Every structure is written in structure tokens, then in C-alpha cells.
Amino acid sequence: MSMKSSVTDTIAAIATSPGFGAVGIVRLSGSGSLEIAQKIIKKTITKPKHAHFLSFHNQNNDVIDQGLVIFFKAPNSFTGEDIIEFQAHGSPIVLNELLQTALYHGARLAKPGEFSERAFLNEKIDLAQAEAIADLIQATSLKAAHSAIHSLQGEFSNRVNHLLDQLIHLRTYIEAALDFSDEEIDFLNDTTIEDLLNALLKSIAAISKSTRHGVLLQEGMHIVIAGKPNAGKSSLLNALSGRESAIVANIAGTTRDIVREFIHIDGMPLHIIDTAGLHESDHEIEQEAMRRALKEIELADHVLFIQDITDTQIKDESTLPSNVLNLLQSKPTTIIKNKIDLIQKTPTLIQENNKTIIHLSAKSKQGIDLLRNHLKKCMGLDTHEESLFIARRRHLDALNIAKDYIIHAQIQLQNKSLETLAEDLRLAQTELSKITGQFTTEDLLSEIFSSFCIGK
Numbered sequence: 356m357s358m359k360s361s362v363t364d365t366i367a368a369i370a371t372s373p374g375f376g377a378v379g380i381v382r383l384s385g386s387g388s389l390e391i392a393q394k395i396i397k398k399t400i401t402k403p404k405h406a407h408f409l410s411f412h413n414q415n416n417d418v419i420d421q422g423l424v425i426f427f428k429a430p431n432s433f434t435g436e437d438i439i440e441f442q443a444h445g446s447p448i449v450l451n452e453l454l455q456t457a458l459y460h461g462a463r464l465a466k467p468g469e470f471s472e473r474a475f476l477n478e479k480i481d482l483a484q485a486e487a488i489a490d491l492i493q494a495t496s497l498k499a500a501h502s503a504i505h506s507l508q509g510e511f512s513n514r515v516n517h518l519l520d521q522l523i524h525l526r527t528y529i530e531a532a533l534d535f536s537d538e539e540i541d542f543l544n545d546t547t548i549e550d551l552l553n554a555l556l557k558s559i560a561a562i563s564k565s566t567r568h569g570v571l572l573q574e575g576m577h578i579v580i581a582g583k584p585n586a587g588k589s590s591l592l593n594a595l596s597g598r599e600s601a602i603v604a605n606i607a608g609t610t611r612d613i614v615r616e617f618i619h620i621d622g623m624p625l626h627i628i629d630t631a632g633l634h635e636s637d638h639e640i641e642q643e644a645m646r647r648a649l650k651e652i653e654l655a656d657h658v659l660f661i662q663d664i665t666d667t668q669i670k671d672e673s674t675l676p677s678n679v680l681n682l683l684q685s686k687p688t689t690i691i692k693n694k695i696d697l698i699q700k701t702p703t704l705i706q707e708n709n710k711t712i713i714h715l716s717a718k719s720k721q722g723i724d725l726l727r728n729h730l731k732k733c734m735g736l737d738t739h740e741e742s743l744f745i746a747r748r749r750h751l752d753a754l755n756i757a758k759d760y761i762i763h764a765q766i767q768l769q770n771k772s773l774e775t776l777a778e779d780l781r782l783a784q785t786e787l788s789k790i791t792g793q794f795t796t797e798d799l800l801s802e803i804f805s806s807f808c809i810g811k
Contacts, residue, residue: 365391366465366473367457369450370810376445378422381453382810383439383462384470389426391460392439395453396424403428411441413456420449434470435477468807472800475792482792482803483512483750489807490573490745496619499572502745511569511744514562515790521558522784525551529777548776552765556758563754569746571656571734575617575624578730579651581683582661584631587693590717591661592616592629595726620727623734628655652682657733659726661691664714665698689729693717704729750790757783 365385371378383391393399396409403426411419423442432438443449458464468489475485487506494500505511528547580588596616614629628651631644652658660683692714695702702722703714711729715722760783767776788794 365462366469367391367454367462368465368470368810369454370440371445371450373447374445375447379443379445379447379450380810381441381443381450381457382470383441383457384432384434384436384465384473385462386437387461388437388439391457391462392424392426392441394460395441395456400424400426402426403431406442411443411453411456413452414459419452419456420444420446430477430479433479434473435479436473465809466805467809468804468811470811471807472804475800480507481509481512482800483515483746483790484509485792486747486803487511487745488811490747492808492811495624498621498623498743499745502569502572502743506569506744506746511566511746511750512791514565515787518555518558518562519784519787519793521551521555522780522787525555526777526780526784529773529780533773533777548768549765552761552768555761559754559758559761563751563758565744566746566751566754568734569744570748570751572624572743573745573747575626576656576730576734577626577628577654578657578659579628579630579648579655580659580661581630581648581652582691583663583666586661586663586666587717588629588661589614591659591691591693592627594717594720594723595625595627620731623731625730649679649682652679652686655686657730658683658686658688659691660688661693661717664692664694664700687733689713689726689733691715691726696721753786753789757786760786 363386365383365387367381367383370380370382389400395411396407397412398407398409400407406423406425408421409424410421413419420443422444423440425440425442427433427438427440429435429437441453443453454464468485471480471485471488474480475482480488484507487503491500491503491507494503525548528551532548580591582588592614596618616627616629618625618627630648630651688710690710690712692712694716695714696716696719700714702716702725704725705712713722713726713729715726717723760779764776764779764783767773767779785794789799792800
């Protein structure tokens with residue numbers, strides 16, 4: 356079903372960043388764009404996609420500035436509507452007067468993300484591509500920018516649509532089985548349904564892995580540094596961030612509150628969080644510090660559990676509270692054996708019992724490069740693959756919910772309940788359709804586009 360926009364009003368906004376610059380842009384979109392523009396330039400424009408150098412006039416007929424005017428005729432524009440772009444000198448005063456003149460002649464001020472929203476509603480882009488626009492603008496690294504471009508070009512959407520094609524094919528087969536349920540055709544003993552369900556789960560697993568990497572690239576991976584008091588947690592934070600972010604002392608319990616740093620490793624965004632030492636305590640402040648540390652570990656994508664290699668009790672984990680041990684076992688965790696400079700040990704990275712153990716010195720920075728490369732690998736971004744796309748948490752949530760419906764459908768197949776199986780597949784398709792916006796709600800659109808900047 357078409358999502359063609361029914362709006363007829365014309366919107367306007369300054370499309371360039373606040374501040375002074377050589378060039379600034381005021382953008383209009385809507386059926387009245389050309390008429391409003393011609394009142395401002397005092398000329399008639401008939402040729403789309405050509406730059407016209409003209410004077411801009413306010414409502415009192417005074418010249419505001421001289422610059423370029425470009426007309427993009429519907430439907431061959433970003434929004435699918437008539438668009439006018441005024442390219443003036445980048446003075447906030449000039450741009451604001453130009454905007455106010457457009458409003459005087461009948462435009463209204465655009466809401467955040469309204470240009471992109473109209474592009475979505477007019478089927479120029481899908482919802483994942485619209486989100487990629489915001490991600491490209493907000494990219495904090497070259498890798499994130501390149502990945503946002505891949506999503507904007509439709510790479511992520513194409514993979515989701517391929518998944519939907521598989522699901523629709525399976526639903527078609529199930530509906531045929533229901534139509535012929537009174538016949539002697541035994542669809543339930545046919546392995547086709549089972550094979551198609553397994554293939555669908557395999558495809559979801561593959562795209563979910565890439566989506567998880569895309570989410571980390573968009574949000575940054577949250578890494579919590581945890582361990583006993585005086586193990587070197589704050590020193591490790593300082594070594595990774597490259598500056599003295601946390602107080603370092605030989606006194607146990609120096610860190611009582613959460614210390615955060617946002618860093619990049621070769622363009623990979625990381626949120627590094629230093630927490631209080633994990634240990635039993637009757638002290639009220641230390642108990643609160645422990646509670647906050649555990650909360651951060653619960654939210655973490657990865658935990659760096661640091662140990663003092665000179666501690667004779669290093670192997671005795673029974674001194675940690677049981678709730679801490681259980682939480683660490685549920686999270687991807689790297690064991691950091693710190694202070695190798697005190698025993699003249701060489702930095703190493705080893706795999707042992709499905710755990711990664713890194714020997715390093717946070718103080719002298721020996722082995723920090725090993726840890727940096729390991730973190731890149733944990734993010735799945737150590738690859739030179741150029742097709743990596745950016746993604747959002749809601750995309751991953753939709754994939755996970757769809758996967759759960761399909762797993763439930765497998766159970767219904769074993770129970771020989773085709774009707775329930777068909778309903779599970781319909782719900783799975785609805786979840787996947789939310790990613791690209793084939794199925795969406797006004798609340799979701801409002802939440803997504805309200806985070807955009809005005810003018811985009």
C-alpha cells in the first residue's frame with residue numbers, strides 16, 4: 356500500500372549548521388515553493404536543476420543578498436515535492452531574514468526531520484535509509500560515515516527485503532497448505548516447511564550479526580572496567596583514553612563513582628566506564644558504589660575484568676560476591692592480568708577455556724595495543740569489509756522478535772498446528788516490516804524524525 360504524503364503545505368528551514376560560513380542554504384519543500392521563491396527573486400523560473408544567480412528581496416522589496424537559486428521539480432527531488440534551495444552568504448542574519456521572508460509569503464517553519472519524513476512518505480527512501488541520513492550527519496568517525504552511506508544507498512534495506520521475500524514465500528506455502536487441508540495432501544509430513552523455517556532462521560542469524568555490528572558502530576560499544584580494589588582499573592581507563600581521566604593512587608577504593616570516557620580506536624567508537632572495586636563491604640558509601648558498578652556491568656556490551664597479577668589471591672574468586680560472579684559469567688568478558696611491569700613479564704594474549712586473557716601493564720602501557728586490537732575484534736570491526744552498514748537498536752530488536760516468532764512457529768509445526776504457525780509468520784513479517792517502514796505507526800515516525808536536525 357502506498358504511503359504517499361497527502362500534505363499540501365510548504366515548509367522552510369535553514370539547512371546549514373548554525374554559525375558563520377562562506378555559504379548558507381535555506382530550503383523550501385511543497386507545492387508552493389516555486390511561487391514563494393519567485394516572490395523573493397522577482398523573476399520567473401522555468402528550468403529545473405539549473406543554478407540561477409539572482410538577488411533575494413524581503414517583503415519590503417529590500418535586497419537581502421545575492422546568491423544561487425535552484426529549483427527541483429516534483430517528483431524528481433529529495434522529498435518528491437517541488438524543492439527550492441537558496442544558496443546565500445553564510446551569515447546567520449542573512450539566512451534568518453531569508454527564512455522569515457519565505458514564512459511571510461506562506462511557508463511554515465519545518466519541524467525537525469520533516470524534509471526526510473516527506474521523502475519517506477513519498478517513497479523516495481525507506482525508514483532505514485531515512486535513519487541513515489541522521490546517522491551520516493552525526494557520524495563521529497570515517498568508518499561510521501562510510502557505513503551510514505552504505506545504509507543510505509539501501510544495502511541494509513536490501514538484506515531486510517530479501518529476508519521478507521523468504522518469509523512471504525514460506526507464508527504462501529503455508530496458506531496453500533491451509534487451503535488444501537481437506538485434501539489428501541500431507542503438508543505436515545513434507546519437509547519443505549521445516550527446511551524453509553531453518554533457512555529463514557539462518558538468514559536472520561546472518562543479518563542479526565551484521566546488524567549488531569552496525570548498532571555498535573552507530574552507538575559505540577559500552578565497555579566496563581571491573582575488578583577488585585587497587586587492581587589498576589583507573590590506570591587502564593587512562594591508558595585507553597590517552598589522558599588522566601581518573602585519579603590513580605595506591606590506596607584501595609580511590610574510585611567511588613562512575614568515570615566515563617568516549618574514545619575512538621581507529622575510528623571505532625567506545626564508551627569506557629571505570630567502576631568502583633568489587634568486594635564485600637559494610638560501608639554505606641562503598642555499598643552504593645558497588646550497586647552502581649553492578650548496574651553498569653548489567654548494561655555493558657563487554658567487560659574488562661582486571662586482576663593484579665602480583666596478588667597472591669588472584670585465583671581465589673570466592674572473595675567476590677556470588678551475584679558479581681554470576682553477572683560476569685553472563686557477559687562477554689576479557690580477563691586483564693595487570694602490572695606485568697612488576698614481574699618483568701612480556702605482554703601476551705591467549706585463549707583459555709573460551710576466555711581471552713591479556714597480560715599487560717596499564718601504568719607503563721605495555722600490551723595496550725594488544726587490548727586495542729582485541730576490542731576492535733570484539734566489535735566485529737577489525738575487518739576491512741567495505742560493505743558494513745550502520746544500524747540502530749530498534750532494528751536489532753525487530754530481528755530478535757521476528758526470530759522468536761519463527762522459533763515458536765517451529766514448535767507449532769511439531770504440534771501440527773498450521774493455523775498458529777501461519778499467525779506466527781504473519782507477526783514475524785510485521786516485525787521485519789517495521790525496519791524499513793512498510794509497517795509503521797505515527798508514534799514511531801514521530802520518535803524517529805524528531806531526533807533529526809531542522810532542515811533535513
